[in-house]
Amino acid sequence: MGMMEGKAVLVTGAGRGVGRGIALAMAKAGAAVVVNDLGVALTGEGEESASPAEQVVEEIRALGGQAVANHDSVAEWDGAQAMVQAAIDSFGRIDAVVNNAGNLRDVIFHKMEPEDFRAVIDVHLMGSFHTSRAAAPFFKDQGSGAFVHMTSSTGLVGNFGQANYAAAKLGIVGMSKCIAIDMQRFGVRSNAVAPWAWTRMVSSIPTDTPEQQKRVEGLKKLDADKIGPFCAALCSDGGKDVTGQVFGVRNNEIYLFSQSRPIRTAHTAEGWTPETITERVFPQFANDFYPLHRSGDVFTWDPV
Template sequence: MSKLLAGKVALITGGGRGVGRGIALALAAAGASVVVNDLGAGLDGSPEAERPALDVIPAIEALGGRAVADGGSVADWAAAQAMVRAAVDAFGRIDIVVNNAGILRDAIFHRMTEQEFDDVVSVHLKGCFNVSRAAAPYFKEQGGGSFVHMTSTSGLIGNVGQANYSAAKLGIAALSKSIAIDMQKFGVRSNAVAPFAWTRMVDSIPNETAEQKRRVDSLKKLLPERVAPFVVALCADAASDVTGQVFGVRNNEIHLFSQPRPIRNAHRGEGWTPESVIDTALPMLRPAFYALDRSGDIFTWDPV
């Protein structure tokens, strides 16, 4: 890999395992100095004795790179401020933030607890805000920077038993777009990426029926490290015109996702009554209604 990010400093959250680890190593291979953040929590956010961020540092150093570990929680405002300062203290600046940290607490909606909802939104959506907001003044001051936020087709399309996760991930796409709009005048860009990868985050998918087994076998072909090259490219100066977009990376496939726009219109000069909505507007709009698709209903082909 060429040194596309030579002289730059990156912070990756959730960088100790899976997709995050692959991105951390790729950032370093491209020449960036890296702060590898990972709380070392279980999938449900429960504490673990492991410190996976520390395990990534020797791998980065073996590539000839520089890195430091951080164990703070992205859900905590002060910890997010501290991890950004760690980058500046260790390497003198910060140029890249990759918001990758996440947890799962899946439950069918009518059984989901308030705590399960709050915990997932706190880590994913609030965590993206906390870390991005901590880096924003540095990006503004230096006149540039790149945010990459991990979204998911669970939010962009839909999935079963993930109302908390889906809400957070769709919120991340909107947050990314808002950051892009607000900070474009400072040369700061912000994009969202939906990674397709077999990691701990998807290892809990049901695997009982023949159809479920077939889907899991297909998902196991999705390699976490295939996401990293695209993220590195987004952070490079050569992609300085790319902002406010939502992408997907699925092994060797790169997708650009649509963003909500009006697709059909109904107008009535004299205004609407409930009856005319039922009799006229809904029949006009109904042909363009979306089905209750899940991610697997849209991405039906095997990854290659």
Template sequence: MSGIAEGKVVVVTGAGGGIGRDIALAYAKAGAKVVVNDIGVSLTGEGGGDGPAKMVADEIIKAGGQAVPNLDSVASYEGANNIIQTAIDSFGKIDIIVNNAGNLRDRLFHKMSEEEWRQVIDVHLHGSFFVSRAAAPYFREQESGAFVHMTSTSGLIGNFGQSNYSAAKMGIVGLSKSIALDMARYNVRSNCIAPFAWSRMTSSIPAETPEEKARVAKLQKMEANKIAPMAVYLGSDAASEVTGQIFGVRANEIMLFSQPRPIRSVHMSTGWTPELIAEVAAPALKGSFFKLERSPEVINWDPI
């Protein structure tokens, strides 16, 4: 195998199935040596074992690539360090991190428990930090490296019943930008992908009303393997000048997302009071307020 990631060593978390599996396979096909990380549990936490990670690693090896499984949890600092150590022990270095591991504990905000909040933040946000932080000293020393993080339009735009997931995914955007800024001097890059794909994650979306069924039908047309090319590109040297960005991948469509910037301002030379804000500032800014919308209402065209 040879390709755009020839000679690279990559860690792909949550790679036992869905988007992560396809990314791991694509990296191997592109010439990378792969650490296939997955704890082997369902989205809701049931099960566990080496099955998924080992199966993907074996699939890569059978096809002529190099891979090792890893079962550590990204949700602990120790587990994250063990994941990176697996790469060092097996292949002698680490070049690319793909923070893909995820879970869901969907619940309307006013009904969400502390446990449901913490479990999602722990895997998505803490997991992305822990694994990235474990790799950072190696990237700094070798003065190269790439992080690819998974965000979501649930955070970038909004969705029902996912305050934990949305908060984590927006937190990952801020984490990625901070990594890009802090580690640019070491030629280390960090970018995000917002994937649109039918996978283990999206299979839990409710499909009871006609509108929900129609939305799920559209999602089912979006294959998980469509995400992998962007993930491989961002980890490769071909993307050496790409950092701090947020991309969306939706079937055969690639999007570049905007990032928060001031869009309008008002000034009062004598300073503002609450009353003046209500009388002058708020009406002046109101025309530029963003509507309260969900992801499917903003990205409302059919996948290509």
């Protein structure tokens, strides 16, 4: 008996990489899995094949598990409804949703077009909303359920050429926390996970400089299958008291991230003017300002 025995899970973007690893980990833990994947290019455009989801389904069935494929888009409200309904129709229930589907449109900000921004928001942020909202009534009625949303160190720390991706991924953190607050009384949990893994998405990172080449070589050591066991643990009954948190998984390391809280305050009885702010507040706060770190500046040690 695995920790997810008797439960049904929807995993989006599960045809490759991190999503595939999560779907397989859920199945190994005993869950029945809806394997969602569009089978499109990295940008989210142009259908490559509908086969990745089917291949993962076959892998799960070969393990003795239950799985069905779904090829709807998380960017569409009706598509998300169909994914959740597939779990109900196939397995009679839905117990967890893992929002993993993603795309990239990396462009330096002053060259980023509205479509570059919107395309990433639609899949990551709106997609996570669509699938979560589709499952929420079922979770409420049964008095249980778990959401796992994929965030990123790009949103939590920052990276070059990814303003669209960062906006989506940090937005997901805020959404996850508010879902946790709204649905706590119904026994529903919601957490965010930042995965480090060598996948199709990070394989698009440029290698034009020695520094970039060194970074990519480090990223190649990150195993996409390491994320799945943590997601299964979060969605299991063993994770019933864990909600509203932000985690990271990087090979054999698991992180708990801080959340935004005030760290300094400045007060005056007379009220502030632009002049007194620049004279007193900025210098007072300067020692605690965050530098313009990128993810790689913070996570500098080799993965273990």
